[in-house]
Amino acid sequence: AFIAAMNQKAIELGLADTRFFDSTGLDPHNVSSARDLAKMVAASSTYPLIREFSTTRDGSFAVKGKTLHFNNTNALVSSSDWEIALQKTGFTNEAGKCLVMQAWLNQKPVVIVLLDSWGRLTRIGDANRIRRWVEHLALQGAGAG
Template sequence: MRERIRLFFILSITFFLALSAISVEAKQSKSNKPSKAELAGISRADTKTNKDGLLRVASSNALIVNQNTGEVLFAKDTNTLTSIASVTKLMTAMVTLDANLPMDEEIAITNEDVDTLKNSSSKLPVGTVLPRSELLKIALIASDNRAASALGRNYPTGKAGFVNAMNIKALQLDMTRSEFADPTGLNNHNMSTAEDLVKMVKAAYQYPEIREITTTASYEAYVKGHHAPVNFNNTNGLIRKSDWIIGLSKTGFIQEAGKCLVMQAMISGQPMIIVLLKSYGSATRSADANRIRKWIEKTSSISYLNQSKQDS
């Protein structure tokens, strides 16, 4: 009898301990479940105001540089080589403009310009004929791949020669860790680093055409099969925000690169170059950019107040 009671007591304790362990594990599993913000690529810390005043961004690679002084305000994994997607098109634009080709020359979109690598969509049907100047605008504003492909294909030495010119230009800009494989950015072998892309943005900013085009909110063009003009919106929604003063902008996305954004913007009276790479989530790169602007504005205000106190 005593043996039965002892056995019952041991089994009861074992069952109670097992039940407790399951309960604890369930609670831990629930607490570790990612929030919607985390699924979008933003950690809980990034969705809140940082009380310590430090900047945190969700993008895997980020670099903020004062364009005038070269001062690095923030850096995160800036020398890692990564795909850059349609940020490539800034180099495409520079090579196109450097060639001094007639911008009013009409170019047809052909089957060669159709994306068979990523199967991306385009508002430019095959057979559409537009001047080189309009293709450049559509490639930069709407990040249209057929437009960029047509620009490269109609280079004097063809698309292969165009890509070669892109890589020569990169070396001239001291972008020693960068490599370009096509004019669209669809090829994941278009590779660079945040540090190299700062150099590319600085160079692209020297082209008035690129500054004007990339900061245009939308553009209309007549394309084949449409009686009315087709609208091409800028892929960077921040262009349409009144609280931003943007001097140059380009976005990019393919799966291998994540969401990318490079910009030149005036913040607190200073020209800043912002590079954000490998963001995940529909609004992560924009959220990072907004967080950066507010952080610079806040730190600039604190610096100004401290300087005023010292001067007085």
């Protein structure tokens, strides 16, 4: 029932290229596109709890009497250079190392989708390059007026 609800929500959000076969995101039959992931990030950003949990640097919580610890795998959430509203990292052999996030760049929310990064830190470097590019474009635009 949960997978069916996930697929129904995808339809409601207009995610034409997205299909879920399990809830972990690890099944190779789960598919999406960069466009759909951007829509999913935008929709998810309306949920305060998702924003909070996805951008928390580290923490711990109790499950069935055991304390579980976690560390966010996106180093950018710890950076004072970034204002990240929501993010999700991921990896499967099929998709590679991925990062989706909504961040504030030049006082505007920007969704970044990075798929199939080859190196362990490539997606972080790519996100930083995108930020610098957006900031550079904004400076050029400000100078043109």
